[in-house]
Amino acid sequence: MWPLLVVLILLFSPDLLAQQGGSLSALSVTTNPDGSQDYSVTLQVLAVMTALSFLPAMIIMMTCFTRIIVVLAILRQAIGLQSSPSNQVLIGITVFMTFFIMAPVFDEVNQKALQPYLAEQMTSIQAFDEAIKPMKAFMLHQTRMKDLETFAEIAGTPKVDN
Template sequence: MNLGLASGLSGGVTRLKRSWPVLLLIMLLMLLATPAMAQQGMSAVTVTTNADGSQEYSLTLQVLALMTALSFLPAIVIMMTSFTRIIIVLSILRQAMGLQQSPNNQVLIGISLFLSFFIMSPVLDKVNETALQPYLAEEITSKEALSFAELPIRDFMLSQTRVKDLETFLNIANIQVDNEAEVPLRVIIPAFVTSELKTAFQIGFMLFLPFLVIDLVVASILMAMGMMMLSPMIISLPFKLMLFVLVDGWSLIMGTLANSFGLGAG
């Protein structure tokens, strides 16, 4: 069993290494997403010579818009991947165990990022094969590369989105579609985020129950012994940590989160 787990992790690490170049796709294609700039060779900086011989420099509106869009890039990447579900579950787990600062936020974010890369590696591989590599080989244009890169991510989000949430945002946008292929991305993203929040809180609730039982048992014992001034959290914390370690909690949590996306998602 340990050999199978090691083999699975080794395969995930291999896919993760192959997927690193895909991270360059978003930045590269964002800079080339405007067809007018790519096809007409529009310069990024305009130089104007005044009558007195002085020069003025100004940025084109397209470049200004792209630079503004880059500030939203982290939020876009985070909300369109498995990161949201993972970081919420880990935060609820820390709260359930009664730990305020351990693991700290940097550790939780790091775990969530690398686990997200592990889960999203099939999607990133498809983006790399269908969009990034053909674009770098100059076989397709930047606009076509964006369209091809959207398909695997779109399929991943649809596979994790509840039909009810999708219908809710379709009704809000007053859009009628015959099949999932016609659903616009501006509807899929908020529906996907809503589904991820619901799923994360469901998993977090199930994680909270055993720790809540320990807190109730310890509080009842302290009340029976007349130690009402002693905080039950102080006494129950070692027992919760011991329970979490004995059941190999971290492995169970990581495995549950990965399996909740279906290992071959995307």
């Protein structure tokens, strides 16, 4: 008798204890009268954390970091030193040199995109569009046009203007 009672309680108790789930007001998107959208702080924090997780890859791919570390590694081998200075020291020197070289680009991004966005003079999408312009200009300046045309031809895309 007891096993039957236990089975019946287990079968029917979830229905008795069921409650309506609360709404996730922390994850909301609000449409403004002008058609723009505002995101909740939770979604904004999620977007920032996601962007920060891509930061190391962006530093490696969108700056002169890779060139500098390759040159320093080749220089270390040319001198005949196998592990001195250590890789950590080379990475530290490379990060410093990268930020030193990229300082004018970062200043331009700060002035044209970040500060107006923080002053709420532009939306996040407009700020992103403004921030990417100096980065694209820097990367194009570091790329040989012949190489760029070759990759555009391989991809089947139109040629890139300078």
